[in-house]
Amino acid sequence: MSARRWLAEPQTRKGALITLLVVVVALLGPWLAPHGSTDMVGPVYGAPAGDAWLGYDFLGHDVLSRLLSGGLSVLWMSVAAASIALAVGTTLGLLAGLSRRRLDQFITWSADVSLAFPDLILVLLIVSMLGRAPWLIVLTVSIAFIPGVIRLTRASAVAVAGQEFVEAAQMMGYSRRRILFKEILPNILTPLLVHFGNMLTWGVGMLSGLSFLGYGVAPPTADWGLMINENQAGLLVQPWAVLAPAVLIGVFAYGTNILAEGIGRSSARLGDRQA
Amino acid sequence: MNAMTEIDAGVLQVRDLRVELPGQVDVVSGISFSLAAGEILGLVGESGSGKTTLATALLAHARRGARIVGGQVHVGDQALLSLEGEALRRARGSLIGYVAQDPATALNPALRIGHLLRETLAAHPSGLDREAQQQRLIETLRDVGLPDDHGFLRRFPHQLSGGQQQRVMLALAFVLRPRLIVLDEPTTALDVSTQAHILATLRRLCKSQGVAAVYVSHDLAVIKDLVDRVMVMYAGRIVETATRDELFSRPSHPYTRGLLAAIPDVAGRRELTAIAGHAPAPGRRPQGCSFGPRCERFTAGCAVAEPLLQMNAAGRGVACLAPHDQALQVKALAPIAALKGRVELPLLSVSGLNVAYDRQVLFDVSLQVQPGECLAIVGESGSGKTSLARAIAGLGENAEGALDYAGRHLPLHARQRDAGLRHQIQYIFQNPYRALNPRQTVYQTLSAPLAHFFGVKGAPARERVEAVLKRVSLPGSVAGLYPHSLSGGERQRVAIARALLCEPRLLICDEITSALDVSVQASILDLLRQLQREGLTMLFVTHDLGVVRAIADRVLVLKVGRVVEQGAVDDVLDHPQAVYTRTLLEHSPSLR
Numbered sequence A: 001m002s003a004r005r006w007l008a009e010p011q012t013r014k015g016a017l018i019t020l021l022v023v024v025v026a027l028l029g030p031w032l033a034p035h036g037s038t039d040m041v042g043p044v045y046g047a048p049a050g051d052a053w054l055g056y057d058f059l060g061h062d063v064l065s066r067l068l069s070g071g072l073s074v075l076w077m078s079v080a081a082a083s084i085a086l087a088v089g090t091t092l093g094l095l096a097g098l099s100r101r102r103l104d105q106f107i108t109w110s111a112d113v114s115l116a117f118p119d120l121i122l123v124l125l126i127v128s129m130l131g132r133a134p135w136l137i138v139l140t141v142s143i144a145f146i147p148g149v150i151r152l153t154r155a156s157a158v159a160v161a162g163q164e165f166v167e168a169a170q171m172m173g174y175s176r177r178r179i180l181f182k183e184i185l186p187n188i189l190t191p192l193l194v195h196f197g198n199m200l201t202w203g204v205g206m207l208s209g210l211s212f213l214g215y216g217v218a219p220p221t222a223d224w225g226l227m228i229n230e231n232q233a234g235l236l237v238q239p240w241a242v243l244a245p246a247v248l249i250g251v252f253a254y255g256t257n258i259l260a261e262g263i264g265r266s267s268a269r270l271g272d273r274q275a
Numbered sequence B: 001m002n003a004m005t006e007i008d009a010g011v012l013q014v015r016d017l018r019v020e021l022p023g024q025v026d027v028v029s030g031i032s033f034s035l036a037a038g039e040i041l042g043l044v045g046e047s048g049s050g051k052t053t054l055a056t057a058l059l060a061h062a063r064r065g066a067r068i069v070g071g072q073v074h075v076g077d078q079a080l081l082s083l084e085g086e087a088l089r090r091a092r093g094s095l096i097g098y099v100a101q102d103p104a105t106a107l108n109p110a111l112r113i114g115h116l117l118r119e120t121l122a123a124h125p126s127g128l129d130r131e132a133q134q135q136r137l138i139e140t141l142r143d144v145g146l147p148d149d150h151g152f153l154r155r156f157p158h159q160l161s162g163g164q165q166q167r168v169m170l171a172l173a174f175v176l177r178p179r180l181i182v183l184d185e186p187t188t189a190l191d192v193s194t195q196a197h198i199l200a201t202l203r204r205l206c207k208s209q210g211v212a213a214v215y216v217s218h219d220l221a222v223i224k225d226l227v228d229r230v231m232v233m234y235a236g237r238i239v240e241t242a243t244r245d246e247l248f249s250r251p252s253h254p255y256t257r258g259l260l261a262a263i264p265d266v267a268g269r270r271e272l273t274a275i276a277g278h279a280p281a282p283g284r285r286p287q288g289c290s291f292g293p294r295c296e297r298f299t300a301g302c303a304v305a306e307p308l309l310q311m312n313a314a315g316r317g318v319a320c321l322a323p324h325d326q327a328l329q330v331k332a333l334a335p336i337a338a339l340k341g342r343v344e345l346p347l348l349s350v351s352g353l354n355v356a357y358d359r360q361v362l363f364d365v366s367l368q369v370q371p372g373e374c375l376a377i378v379g380e381s382g383s384g385k386t387s388l389a390r391a392i393a394g395l396g397e398n399a400e401g402a403l404d405y406a407g408r409h410l411p412l413h414a415r416q417r418d419a420g421l422r423h424q425i426q427y428i429f430q431n432p433y434r435a436l437n438p439r440q441t442v443y444q445t446l447s448a449p450l451a452h453f454f455g456v457k458g459a460p461a462r463e464r465v466e467a468v469l470k471r472v473s474l475p476g477s478v479a480g481l482y483p484h485s486l487s488g489g490e491r492q493r494v495a496i497a498r499a500l501l502c503e504p505r506l507l508i509c510d511e512i513t514s515a516l517d518v519s520v521q522a523s524i525l526d527l528l529r530q531l532q533r534e535g536l537t538m539l540f541v542t543h544d545l546g547v548v549r550a551i552a553d554r555v556l557v558l559k560v561g562r563v564v565e566q567g568a569v570d571d572v573l574d575h576p577q578a579v580y581t582r583t584l585l586e587h588s589p590s591l592r
Helices: A002-008 A010-032 A063-069 A071-098 A101-115 A119-130 A134-161 A164-172 A176-213 A224-230 A240-270 B051-057 B085-094 B113-122 B130-143 B162-174 B192-209 B244-249 B254-262 B385-393 B419-424 B442-454 B458-471 B476-480 B488-501 B518-533 B545-551 B569-574 B579-587
Strands: B012-021 B025-035 B040-044 B067-075 B096-099 B180-184 B212-217 B229-234 B237-243 B348-356 B360-369 B374-378 B399-405 B425-428 B506-510 B537-542 B554-559 B562-568
Touching: A002 A010, A002 A240, A010 A063, A010 A071, A010 A240, A063 A071, A063 A224, A063 A240, A071 A101, A071 A134, A071 A176, A071 A224, A071 A240, A101 A134, A119 A134, A119 A176, A134 A176, A164 A176, A164 B419, A164 B442, A176 A224, A176 A240, A224 A240, B012 B051, B025 B051, B025 B237, B040 B051, B040 B192, B051 B180, B051 B212, B085 B096, B096 B162, B113 B130, B113 B162, B130 B162, B162 B192, B192 B212, B192 B579, B229 B244, B229 B254, B237 B244, B237 B254, B254 B518, B348 B385, B360 B385, B360 B562, B374 B385, B374 B545, B385 B399, B385 B425, B385 B506, B385 B537, B419 B425, B419 B442, B425 B488, B442 B458, B442 B476, B442 B488, B458 B476, B458 B488, B488 B518, B518 B537, B518 B545, B537 B545, B545 B569, B554 B569, B554 B579, B562 B569, B562 B579
Parallel strands: B040 B212, B040 B229, B096 B180, B180 B212, B374 B537, B374 B554, B425 B506, B506 B537
Antiparallel strands: B012 B025, B012 B067, B229 B237, B348 B360, B348 B399, B554 B562
16 A cells, blocks of 8 residues: 555655666666667767767767666666665664663664764775675775664664554563564564665765766676766767766766655655644 | 634634634634733634644744635734744744643753843844843743852753743743743643642733733633633634633533543543544535534534524624523532441552652651552652552562551562463553554454453454454454554553453553543543442552543542552542642542
8 A cells, every 4th residue: 555655746756767877777788779888989078979879988888778788787786785775774773763771772872883884984994895887886985884874773772662562562562672673673674775875876886976977887787877887088089888877877866866755755645633 | 714804803703714624724714803902812622623723823833734725913003914034933822822731841951041032032133232141041030030140050951840940931022022822731741739839920920011922721610710712623713612611611512522521620520421433624614504513513504504603792703503591500410429337348558658769759758559449549750649549560679568468478570470460451652643653453462361361262263353343342343453543542442452351350550541632531431430340359540630520539639659548539638648649639620
């Protein structure tokens, strides 16, 4: 019933549509690409022409083909990173929110310490030490996200835990797990989902940033972030090679953001009518 | 409505006021009345009646989404609805004062009392020099019964009691010497004795300064000693207006009579009659009389056209085709469980209970509850009555003392109690809006304790849920709904149903009707009396002595954590021994 309620909000529909558009491009792109993503088919930084709408890049690849093939990696990695962060962070945050002092203090303190550390620096540090395998990058990005999820979950859980229906459940003698996952979690799902949308956006940004800095996906694989990095030298000669992937990243970020906001709005509207 | 013109032009003239929501749905409509200088009007109605909308419209303000679309509001010779911007800002405050419901949130917590008052004076051209301003300020503080020394002016709102805060609100409203004051339930959050003092102050000020006042309230008993005239609202219309004496002695409109019959009276036990059904939401009003579907005098004629407010020469108006012309008959009622003598074994006994947070809130409290009786625990805010109830329910922290339940030792913490004790002692919370998980359907909420305590699932669980819903007078279709689509009264019924499914012997009710409208309260109290007749033992925490009279067998009066008096309800309320009990009784609003 939640999904239907969310879709009733125009904002959600708009966000979902935009996000879906980028996802479809990334998913179907490889099949639609006129050339292979690593085929050198034209002049270096060649301008757009009849058969290459977006021109050629620094090695003479067709920009459109690389664009169509390069979305998948950044999308799956950001979705994976955000999902891991959500699962781990929510569990830890719920535990912290409902437990006695010491565990709460430990979890919150650890989260605070890592929050004080700039995300990108943390990721760069880990990647440069341990290597750049995709799963490792996903893991490190999710580690950077976890503290935020913990803080959000804990704060929301504490607010809900003070309400009488949670006390009623405690008085009935329901198990702690049941109280955490059945009474509290459903009531804090909305801020968490909104946060998930934000993490997707940040994830795409961070992954592209990593590629741009040369720590992400290794060349010659096609990747939106990597494309921006590779072609920056020719920005003035052939701007499309940089602009096109940047625009798609931006559109995806915009879409997930709107989607998250729409979900938040539709739930806020259905929030309790207080007397 | 023509009769209005015959009343001489007073301080406030309202004509054909209409406030709409988008889509031409009217929240209030066809409102016309006038007020003379010094006259106090009580504006009464239940939640959703449009009384707050009307009150704020008098200040040319409509809440978000709503719009004042028609009519006139004249204060003195100023047409308020035609003012805009700076002129309107000046009129608010200097012409019309406003006192909000909750002073704790209405006063800016970052500003000192002196600053708040001086700021109010400075924001309006009063033509007073510094000296005169200071003089005015001190005068006003004295008028509302606050200290006027420097130390008090330096205090922050949170350093004052609720009563003092509300007096500051009064001072802020009166300091500019407005012609009209609009008050929106300013005493709901206050204790009865504080409320009585504030109301007395307000009446004295209005009379001495010739300020007209509109006092919004949901409770007729509260305003009985304050107002000169009463206007009853229902579904955005005025359904009755009369002088106070006439309205209380001979209420005409069936809705007014329903309201009066629903109020529990501290002066004597009487049968409470709830008004059946719900008030219609704006845009869903029935054809004809809005009250028709709930009215026992409903005839075919009522559904044809909306009855207009018919004014008689004495300024009394009723919007009803068949108004009553008799006094309201109240049926006296015998106490429920006439307990004869002591039973051998009390169901619950509390001895030497102490509770302390950062300060001690309960001092050595002892009490006993006999099986089948209803013990009311009465006290003002800060008396520790909720702490007492929570400690018995096993929700309290920092409690010390001994609890015994049916001869067995009862641990102080719910999680140390075994399942048998946990299901036999049930607790119902004050706020029905937070007592139910908003993400669970009524069925999910109700079936959980069945599975938990008795292992009942599936079809038998569904049967039991249906049965219990019937028992609390809710339709079976409620089971599939989420709490947000239920009204406050319906939610409280679901909470009671949840407790009943646990097959309790002792039901602890913590102010469970204080968040509800009087007519809803009457129906909940009726339900509780029914349960009591079926043998349920109850501990009923309340601040309302009227409710005590209506429902309890015995009463225990708490004052700042200590028991000052206890005994049979009629003994205590008719012949109070403790001074404190006497003060409480004196200040309790009564219809007599």
